[in-house]
Amino acid sequence: xxxxxxxxxxxxxxxxxxxxxxxxxxxxxxxxxxxxxxxxxxxxxxxxxxxxxxxxxxxxxxxxxxxxxxxxxxxxxxxxxxxxxxxxxxxxxxxxxxxxxxxxxxxxxxxxxxxxxxxxxxxxxxxxxxxxxxxxxxxxxxxxxxxxxxxxxxxxxxxxxxxxxxxxxxxxxxxxxxxxxxxxxxxxxxxxxxxxxxxxxxxxxxxxxxxxxxxxxxxxxxxxxxxxxxxxxxxxxxxxxxxxxxxxxxxxxxxxxxxxxxxxxxxxxxxxxxxxxxxxxxxxxxxxxxxxxxxxxxxxxxxxxxxxxxxxxxxxxxxxxxxxxxxxxxxxxxxxxxxxxxxxxxxxxxxxxxxxxxxxxxxxxxxxxxxxxxxxxxxxxxxxxxxxxxxxxxxxxxxxxxxxxxxxxxxxxxxxxxxxxxxxxxxxxxxxxxxxxxxxxxxxxxxxxxxxxxxxxxxxxx
Numbered sequence: 449x450x451x452x453x454x455x456x457x458x459x460x461x462x463x464x465x466x467x468x469x470x471x472x473x474x475x476x477x478x479x480x481x482x483x484x485x486x487x488x489x490x491x492x493x494x495x496x497x498x499x500x501x502x503x504x505x506x507x508x509x510x511x512x513x514x515x516x517x518x519x520x521x522x523x524x525x526x527x528x529x530x531x532x533x534x535x536x537x538x539x540x541x542x543x544x545x546x547x548x549x550x551x552x553x554x555x556x557x558x559x560x561x562x563x564x565x566x567x568x569x570x571x572x573x574x575x576x577x578x579x580x581x582x583x584x585x586x587x588x589x590x591x592x593x594x595x596x597x598x599x600x601x602x603x604x605x606x607x608x609x610x611x612x613x614x615x616x617x618x619x620x621x622x623x624x625x626x627x628x629x630x631x632x633x634x635x636x637x638x639x640x641x642x643x644x645x646x647x648x649x650x651x652x653x654x655x656x657x658x659x660x661x662x663x664x665x666x667x668x669x670x671x672x673x674x675x676x677x678x679x680x681x682x683x684x685x686x687x688x689x690x691x692x693x694x695x696x697x698x699x700x701x702x703x704x705x706x707x708x709x710x711x712x713x714x715x716x717x718x719x720x721x722x723x724x725x726x727x728x729x730x731x732x733x734x735x736x737x738x739x740x741x742x743x744x745x746x747x748x749x750x751x752x753x754x755x756x757x758x759x760x761x762x763x764x765x766x767x768x769x770x771x772x773x774x775x776x777x778x779x780x781x782x783x784x785x786x787x788x789x790x791x792x793x794x795x796x797x798x799x800x801x802x803x804x805x806x807x808x809x810x811x812x813x814x815x816x817x818x819x820x821x822x823x824x825x826x827x828x829x830x831x832x833x834x835x836x837x838x839x840x841x842x843x844x845x846x847x848x849x850x851x852x853x854x855x856x857x858x859x860x861x862x863x864x865x866x867x868x869x870x871x872x873x874x875x876x877x878x879x880x881x882x883x884x885x886x887x888x889x890x891x892x893x894x895x896x897x898x899x900x901x902x903x904x905x906x907x908x909x910x
Contacts, residue, residue, distance in 0.1 A: 456903035461760075461890035465708040466715055468883050469726035471690040476702045477723035479691055481549050481557075481684035482663060485702075485722045487515040487527045504544040507666045508534060512542050520680050521562050521615035521641055522700045527720070528564075529679040536671050541571055543666035543677075548578070549684070551661050553625040553654040556687045558635070559603060560619045560697060561665055562680040568612050569675025572668050575618045576602035577652060578661040586657035589622065595629050595653065603649040604638065615641055615680070617697060618649065621687075622661070625654040635694045643698050705737075727766070727881035737882070758823045760888040762900060764908055766815045767880040815883070815908035817901045821891050828891075832910060833901035835894060883908070 467473045477485060483503060506513045512534045520526040531542030551557065563573055580587045580599045588597040603620025610616050621633040632651040639645050663684055667677045681702040685691035692701035700716070705728075707713040715737050722729050728737065819830040829836040884904070892900070901910075 456899065457886075458888070458892065458896045458900055461888040461892075462709055462886060463889050464710075464713070464885070464887040466705045466885050467708065468705065468723060468728045470708065472706065472711075473708050474705050474723065475690060475692045475696065476704050476717075479685055480702065481686070482546055482682050484680075484682050485527075485720065487529065503547040504529075505546070507543040507545065507664070507668075508540045513544075518678065521564075521617070522703075524718070526680070530676070531667050531678070532676045534667075534670060534673060534675065536673050538669045538671050541667040541670045541675070543574070543668075543679070544664065544682075546663045546682070548660040548662045551654065551658060552686065553656060553658050556621055556623045556627070556633070557661070558619060558621050558633075558685045558687060558691065559663055559683070560617060560685075561663075561682040562615050562617050563665075564613065564615045564678045564680075565608050565610070565676065566613055566678065567674045567676040568608050569670055569672035570607070571670025571672070571675055572605055572607055573609075573618075573677065574602050574605045574664070574666040574668060575620060575649075576600075576605075576664050577620075577622050579664065586655070588655050589658065589661075590653040590655050591629075592621075592623055592632060592651035592653050593629060597655070598652065601650075601652050603636065603651070604647075606647075609638055609647050610640070616646070617641075617694075619694065619697075620649045621651045623651060623653040625656045625658070627653060629653075639694070639698060641698070643695065724881075727883040729881050758889065758891055759821070760890065760892040761820045761822075762884075762886040762888075762892070762897075763818050764815055764883045764885075764904065765818060765880060766883075767812050815910055817905070817908075817910065819892065819897050819900075823891060830894075830897045833898040835897075 465473070469478070471479055487504075508531070512531050514530045514532075515527050516530045517525050518528045518530065520528060529544070534541040557577075559575065559577060561575060563575075565573075577589060578587070579601065580589070583599060588599065589601050590596065591598050591601075604618055617639040619639070620636050623633070632649060636649040636651050637645040638647040638649065661684075663682060665679060665682065667675065681697075683697070683702065696704070703717045704714040705717065707715070717728065717737055720731055721737065722731075817830075817832050819828075821828040821830075886900070
């Protein structure tokens with residue numbers, strides 16, 4: 449399928465284009481009916497109060513549901529929903545009912561979540577759409593198999609199906625009203641992290657009178673107080689063509705944004721980077737976005753004394769830090785380029801250990817268009833379509849790499865003043881938003897920078 453662009457935007461040399469508000473680019477977070485990425489790390493409310501979180505009403509007694517940092521299905525430390533310290537009674541032992549959300553009964557919806565038992569213990573694990581325990585007419589959901597009304601539907605309700613410490617993606621579908629009876633959707637089932645479907649799930653169908661639903665997922669009937677179950681990335685997606693595929697879910701679609709130029713290439717959102725109002729939002733701590741090289745289109749020239757590529761990096765950003773924080777060039781004052789290795793260890797710089805040089809304070813609360821241009825010999829900086837002479841045409845020197853790594857990942861962004869180099873500088877973090885980023889493998893001319901600025905400024909009120 450051809451990729452469409454605003455015809456006013458420069459396309460020559462464009463190798464990466466991400467847009468937080470484009471459903472083909474941001475399939476992960478803005479297409480999910482549910483919100484999960486803002487689960488708190490402050491767990492005081494879990495033990496002393498309700499154990500709930502907005503949009504996630506707790507199941508089970510107070511003190512057993514927590515959100516904590518642990519390893520997610522992709523091997524990264526992240527916030528997971530954790531259940532432990534439940535009693536020995538055969539009853540409700542953790543999980544949630546989400547808030548209700550509106551549905552369109554002419555569409556099929558996919559419900560999913562990752563689950564893990566760190567200690568298997570006993571009890572059953574559940575994932576389902578809304579129930580109708582009170583038997584209110586019009587709120588019933590229908591079986592996909594025979595169209596019969598079902599007061600208590602679950603995609604899965606079973607004793608633990610896997611092994612300890614392994615994550616499993618659980619998937620079920622509610623089909624469009626009137627779609628008829630039959631077998632479950634081919635994507636419904638339980639998947640291991642290798643992508644193998646190890647068990648089936650039961651599907652359902654909307655009744656024509658349904659207007660809302662919710663997601664519910666539980667640990668129930670565990671009499672073993674050591675049982676420990678966790679959840680990650682609960683989702684509900686309308687199957688309207690913009691939803692992540694199962695393969696994408698198995699490859700962390702919830703934390704990815706897709707390159708509109710080369711859709712198989714993605715950027716990864718790390719830590720608590722969240723989506724709001726058409727942009728990725730950074731909290732001023734360790735949030736960042738990692739950008740991998742599209743088909744090896746840039747690298748770091750490990751045996752030469754100069755940077756190998758010419759790049760133009762364009763961003764729409766907004767600072768929310770009242771102290772007037774900085775966004776800086778993706779190189780430091782001595783012309784060195786910073787990079788992230790493919791095995792996720794951070795190197796200090798290409799060249800010596802000097803830090804980046806910030807170029808200007810962003811106006812708090814305003815969207816700004818910033819363009820960085822770098823060649824093997826010089827650099828240029830634009831702000832809102834106008835070149836910043838103070839930081840342009842400086843020579844690039846002393847940039848011999850300290851480590852031989854080709855085709856490395858870049859780390860992008862708005863919140864750290866060291867541009868591509870982020871992780872160990874939390875004290876310099878910027879709180880703010882990133883809506884769009886483009887990378888070109890050429891120097892954008894002054895006219896082209898102005899063209900791109902003019903093409904999108906109306907969206908940002910600039």
